Amino acid sequence: MQTDSLQQLRQVTGLSPLSEGGLQEISRLAKVYSFPRGTDLLTQDDLKHCTFYLLDGQLRVVSIRSGGEVMVGGTTSSAGLRQSPDLQIAEAITEVRLLCIATDLLDVTLIWDQLNKEPAGSAAGTNARAPGSVAGHLLSGALAAITPDRIALLLERFKLVRAVRGQVIVREGEPGDQYYVIDDGRCIVTRQVGNVETELAELRPGDGFGEEALLGNGVRNATVTMSSDGHLYCLSRQDFDVLLREPLLRQLAPAEAMKKSDEAIWIDVRFPSEFSRDRLPWAINIPLGEIRNIFSVLNRSGEYIVYCQNGSRSAAAAFLLAQAGCKAWSLQGGLEALAASGISSAASGSAPAAADGTNPQ
Numbered sequence: 001m002q003t004d005s006l007q008q009l010r011q012v013t014g015l016s017p018l019s020e021g022g023l024q025e026i027s028r029l030a031k032v033y034s035f036p037r038g039t040d041l042l043t044q045d046d047l048k049h050c051t052f053y054l055l056d057g058q059l060r061v062v063s064i065r066s067g068g069e070v071m072v073g074g075t076t077s078s079a080g081l082r083q084s085p086d087l088q089i090a091e092a093i094t095e096v097r098l099l100c101i102a103t104d105l106l107d108v109t110l111i112w113d114q115l116n117k118e119p120a121g122s123a124a125g126t127n128a129r130a131p132g133s134v135a136g137h138l139l140s141g142a143l144a145a146i147t148p149d150r151i152a153l154l155l156e157r158f159k160l161v162r163a164v165r166g167q168v169i170v171r172e173g174e175p176g177d178q179y180y181v182i183d184d185g186r187c188i189v190t191r192q193v194g195n196v197e198t199e200l201a202e203l204r205p206g207d208g209f210g211e212e213a214l215l216g217n218g219v220r221n222a223t224v225t226m227s228s229d230g231h232l233y234c235l236s237r238q239d240f241d242v243l244l245r246e247p248l249l250r251q252l253a254p255a256e257a258m259k260k261s262d263e264a265i266w267i268d269v270r271f272p273s274e275f276s277r278d279r280l281p282w283a284i285n286i287p288l289g290e291i292r293n294i295f296s297v298l299n300r301s302g303e304y305i306v307y308c309q310n311g312s313r314s315a316a317a318a319f320l321l322a323q324a325g326c327k328a329w330s331l332q333g334g335l336e337a338l339a340a341s342g343i344s345s346a347a348s349g350s351a352p353a354a355a356d357g358t359n360p361q
Contacts, residue, residue, distance in 0.1 A: 030101040041090040041098075042083055050100045051082040057096030062089035073097070080106075154243045158233040163226045169209075172223045176213025179240045182206065185230015191222045191289070200289050202227070208323060212288070212316040214240050215249065222289070249319050251332040254341040257305050264303040264329075269317040274309070278335065288313045295324045307331035307338075 032055070033046055041047055041059070056073040064086045070093065081090060082103050160183065163169065169180060172191060187203040200222060203209055213220050214237055235244070252260070266283035268275050275285040286294060288308075304326055306314040311334040321328035331338065
């Protein structure tokens, strides 16, 4: 169940260094489990990939480095434990109650809390914020590809700015120089179609935007306007390239991509008119502007290969899919590279034979 008492968290010795905002975030993310006497905690599926703190009861703990000890809930010995080769035994001597949080979530919360902690003597509340949407945005799938040192630097480089309703954050046609993540508030995405401004999507807390222009080294392809007051986290182009683009954007050369034709879903991110004229018959068409709309129905355990004409739009789509927690690749060079490698698109037919001579479909 969700923890609902901050007072309970304040009594956990291992969490005492956290700020009030950090404790609130732990309260939101953590769960409490109870186990009967004699339970071997290292065999419990609920505790895998978690750090757990002893709230009540006693545990017998044996580790390679520190030997054996008895942990008592609510005392200084109730530090966080996590499954590791060093931890050999964690057995409940009595009935125990544990506070559990996914280890990657805990690590990001601790990093964020330290980076945003108030300097001594400063006015309270000036910068202290819970990890909020930036950490959640990364943890939705991107975190696995980002090393801890980059996470710390990334969270440090994000700059928080206030935005008001009606403010234009990025404008269609202008050069792109920042990546944004919404902390609170909402935005509307619009694009000029002929002489008509068409609404494409609504963005909510945790959503990122602005990556298309940065990945394609081009201009903004849409306008994003605040539909409410809120706060945004901003990341410069340079930091985006080093800390996000490099670890998240994965590409496959045509020959390597074809080897995955039997196991991956191919997505053509061009406009429907382009897709109808020149397409791969085993692909489905989801234009780049609609990629965000399919996140709720995606199979996160599946694999995706996205492509366009030359690889620019598909790079942005693969980046977005990676952020959503999907295993996605961009076809390097797009259809142009595929044709140059001797594999042509066609209006009908089946997938071409793979390199080993088998049909990938």
